[in-house]
Amino acid sequence: MPQDVLAEIQTLADLRREIRAGRMTGHTAGLAPGKLQCNIAILPAAHALDFLRFCVRNPRACPVVGVGETGDPGLPTLGEDIDIRHDLPRYRLYRDGQFVEERTEIAAQWRDDMVTVALGCSFTFERALLAAQIPMRHVEQNRTVPMYRTDLPLVPGGPFGGTMVVSMRPLRGRDVPRAIEICARYPQAHGAPVHVGDPSEIGITALDRPEWGESVTVRPGEVPVFWACGVTSQNALLAAGIPLVITHAPGHMLICDTDEDATGPARTT
């Protein structure tokens, strides 16, 4: 995003306007601090009940924080004027489980049978960890957090299933208990980690070769800590091969009116 656009963004309303107009098409990490950011999955209503079942059964990986009405691009519990056809900086379209294109709006692709599901994301607990002086290596190294397939089974729901995808952040031993305590406060944002230590215990063979994101350095005295990751739901949606799925592009999240410290989905009505 050009610096002059960033400089002009003073408020959440400004930011949403810039995203909606297609002028802000970059990552949302660090923007609108304190506001909930969400993973987004948009899918036909015919598959929405199964997808919600799948999410409810796997709350660590797929914490549902909002659901739109069928055919309605609003998400009133997450923001008064959200229009999901325009309010992500960048979208990805998949047909029959295959990537088709990346777009900055989906007005023409929206249909009367589409349902939007918003899932909490790691930005929430990362901000809380940084506020507690627990450093994030991928932030220090200016990389995308490394993500891995695991052999941790998900509870299936309809055509959705598979195994969990996790993100990894190396922590000093003394920070591990505190980090877990902090993250446990955010069940709507993946909650506490799912594994600490030996990657091979959860089916990860090479820590330096993540399947998504970039490898980060694990220093002596540090232990790798693994959190359930939003890519889990995207994977499950693609593996199911349903006719049309639209998601956010990685890191290009929905920014909500809701505070990330809210104890549940916000209520604006």
Add this chain to the structure above:
Amino acid sequence: MPQDVLAEIQTLADLRREIRAGRMTGHTAGLAPGKLQCNIAILPAAHALDFLRFCVRNPRACPVVGVGETGDPGLPTLGEDIDIRHDLPRYRLYRDGQFVEERTEIAAQWRDDMVTVALGCSFTFERALLAAQIPMRHVEQNRTVPMYRTDLPLVPGGPFGGTMVVSMRPLRGRDVPRAIEICARYPQAHGAPVHVGDPSEIGITALDRPEWGESVTVRPGEVPVFWACGVTSQNALLAAGIPLVITHAPGHMLICDTDEDATGPARTT
């Protein structure tokens, strides 16, 4: 339940067998301590997506802890061998929003398009409060907890909406903060209270005339504390007037394999 049946029940498996056989048809309060007990709503799949939307938007009142597959009477994430057609001590059937009958099993009423939704219940936080030496007046007085309609609006979802129903427990002032802290640990069981003090602030006109349950004594130095109540979802289901809804009879809950202290729905697969 006859005392001789109760005396024979040694294990959760025994208890489920007695309920399944129709020999145990009483309240489940206090049974299988430490095991999650659930409110149950069984409804046609045509309305299940809307109902899940409604629940996700109102997590205090309607905390979803499990969902069955369409037409499948199992709830594998809550117990390995649950058969929801038999495993509640007592059911209520409603057609087009009208009460039809109370039954002890629903084998003949079950249909291939039915979906079971399990919602957390107040037994979980009541047990935690009692363990912390915070007395429950309705338990002391051997009454059903008093419940009230409020004017607290729910976020609608499809045909489901209305206002929140709350339960009330009077607490000593010094117990209020501790009680709130404890209940906040159980978001899957209505979480922290929604109101403390003046009932008229939430639209309750007469504390001594609850709409469900029985009135309890509020002593000097005590303050009425109000929790979101599972009757909220039952009310919303009835008000929507959908063709067929089956629920548990009040106090006759599903007893799960899952521990109530689990941080999320259990995984048995």
